Amino acid sequence: MLEFNIKNSQGKARSATLKLNGNHIDTPCFMPVGTAATVKAMTASEVYDFGFKIILANTFHLMLRPGVEIISKHGGIHRFMNWAGSIITDSGGYQVFSLAKLRKITAEGVYFNSPIDGEKVFLDPKKSIWLQEQFGADIIMQFDECTPYPADKGTADKSLELSLEWGKRSKDSIAKDESNLFGIIQGGVHDDLRDKSLSGLLEIGFDGYAIGGLSVGETSEERNAVLDNIAHKMPSNKPRYLMGVGTPVDIVEAVLRGVDMFDCVIPTRNARTGFLYTKKGVLKLRNSKYKGDMSPIDEDCSCYTCLNYSRSYLRHLDTCKEILGLRLNTIHNLYYYHELMKGLRDSISLDRLEDFVREFYNSQNQEI
């Protein structure tokens, strides 16, 4: 149910079409995060109309609220939230380790206390896959342990071995023909461990491969070094997904290294604090110099917010904590991210990626 056809490549970067249960997604693509079955502040149709055709939802959050029963009753997340595109779900592993009060990790799985009501919950590969299939996810992530940073080689090795074992059990747990399962490469910042992790995953065999354990505190140099080593070794005929990354610069650098898919809360979360992306760099709306500024966020931007509102009005909404401010800022940042991805895709297709990247860097950090 997953087809991945490369249209063009330039250096290590590729533009491709991902066909997913009848849906066509152009890559490299960004997947907005809809943690609780809503991309915060947006309707599903607004996100779709920006041009995003796939979003990420969080298994951990959805298993706790509203619970699998209610989502199943709706026939899956798509209909629950009225989303016309595709959905990728994470495995829940990352949030278990970052958000929950852990009780016990064993080779079998993880016991933790729900951060909502303190109830004892168990999650293992089998349950994670079952949940994701019940949710109707178009792409399902294997259950893994996100190796923390920094991790010495021994710790990182032990962690990746656990993730490999859980990857195998995740695959064995798949029950639906239409499910597409991605494996997750761990190994911290150790090249040989990343190689070992990939090699183990290839033996199991997945529909796509993800790079996990990044964006957890490492420097951008370390992250780019991991990508330099591993991205081009990942199967070229399968989608490559860099989990939880990132800023516009992070994404550009990863596309140059051969990555196809991204998800991150940055555009939406930053929007809600008035941290706005423009072709000239970042505009921090809370800066007092915008108090009486009549211009739009970005004069070169055609989003609804820039076409209709002044920085002064948007700053006023932020100051007054008005809901409309959260919406208008989110619209702008998501539009920016979509334009960025489209620019990357088009320039790969037109063999002008180098020019695009040069222009991208040259236009950053201007006076806004």
Add this chain to the structure above:
Amino acid sequence: MLEFNIKNSQGKARSATLKLNGNHIDTPCFMPVGTAATVKAMTASEVYDFGFKIILANTFHLMLRPGVEIISKHGGIHRFMNWAGSIITDSGGYQVFSLAKLRKITAEGVYFNSPIDGEKVFLDPKKSIWLQEQFGADIIMQFDECTPYPADKGTADKSLELSLEWGKRSKDSIAKDESNLFGIIQGGVHDDLRDKSLSGLLEIGFDGYAIGGLSVGETSEERNAVLDNIAHKMPSNKPRYLMGVGTPVDIVEAVLRGVDMFDCVIPTRNARTGFLYTKKGVLKLRNSKYKGDMSPIDEDCSCYTCLNYSRSYLRHLDTCKEILGLRLNTIHNLYYYHELMKGLRDSISLDRLEDFVREFYNSQNQEI
């Protein structure tokens, strides 16, 4: 700049067209509240597209944030918030008495401390009118003192005398030809004082008349008694505005008594706590029985929310404090209010107001 043409009347109720600086508004009308130059959670165009052609903005809030200078720079509230319809502003008086730490009331005006930064601020009829004119309001309210409830006759009389004096000074302060000034009837729940207040206002002469000092703690019987006495005595060829009212029932009862215009935070504020209006009565989304309820808020409602989302999803958004929940609930309640006003207008025009009101009451309080 204000024309008011009655199209039909039935009993004391009237349907009319209010022409306001080029804008046509059908009455009886409800004016959503946009306190800080935004109807909370909505874009201006969404509110307009529901069919609302006039909203209320708060002088008190806007004078403090963002301040008159910034709104003037945009050419008024309309352009500041991108609103295509008309705007009525209150005088700021009500909020001075309810929200600010008062320092001193004199016959001249009011000194108070800003609830935002504690700064000392002065407001009097002249400044209130100047602010409202700078804001570009299509309807300007006189500066008044909202008589508290309960108030004995002596207190209420003294208060209405002050409001009359301030009404005269408000009129004297009008500087723009296109400004339309409304006087405000005070007098508490005392019929003779309401009569005295109206009589004093008529001597001064205004473009429209409002009933103030209600919805401040009195019972609905007391409120309806005030309306029974005063509404039909207000000039029949001028709009009659009942300030700060109310629930659907309150509005129906006031229309029956001859009122044309309403504003209230109820539909928007209640939406944000999951308190939703339907043709069958109120639905409280936080009731656990809606957790797995697949039906829309109201099967007979054609709003965007009811066409696209289940009660179960909306309850989930409310539980998770998701911004989208605030939006979708607000859409529903505003749509309901617009339908209610349209139903009242149409039934007056078609001489079937009694049927409409009977159906309205018969359909309330059903099992939802």
